[in-house]
Amino acid sequence: MVVNFSNFEYFIILLLLLTTTVLLEKKYNVHLYKNRKERIELIVIFFLIGIVWDTFAIWRGHWIFPTEKNMGIIVGLMPLEEYMFIFTIPYTILTIYKLIDSKFRKR
Numbered sequence: 001m002v003v004n005f006s007n008f009e010y011f012i013i014l015l016l017l018l019t020t021t022v023l024l025e026k027k028y029n030v031h032l033y034k035n036r037k038e039r040i041e042l043i044v045i046f047f048l049i050g051i052v053w054d055t056f057a058i059w060r061g062h063w064i065f066p067t068e069k070n071m072g073i074i075v076g077l078m079p080l081e082e083y084m085f086i087f088t089i090p091y092t093i094l095t096i097y098k099l100i101d102s103k104f105r106k107r
Helices: 003-025 036-059 079-107
Strands: none
Touching: 003 079, 036 079
16 A cells, blocks of 8 residues: 555645644743633634535535545545644634734834
8 A cells, every 4th residue: 555645745734834833822922812711612613613614615516625635534525634724724823813913012
């Protein structure tokens, strides 16, 4: 069995982005949420909205995810990588926003 690592490229990029974001959050002490409950609630809300949005778009044929271009693990209508995207991108955007906002407020 030959493993085609290009199928893992998107997932690896998302993992690197997530790792970088976690490190930025820790290094600069960025607080995205007031408490653990708020963190969980917001993550769940973003995640559910993303899943509904993507599932509808896939179901309607607005976009597709060719299995030969991803890892091939499909949950529902979406590949595993898309779930990772739905989690990672809002987290990254919020972290960068809070980091930039905190730097400009100090001026």
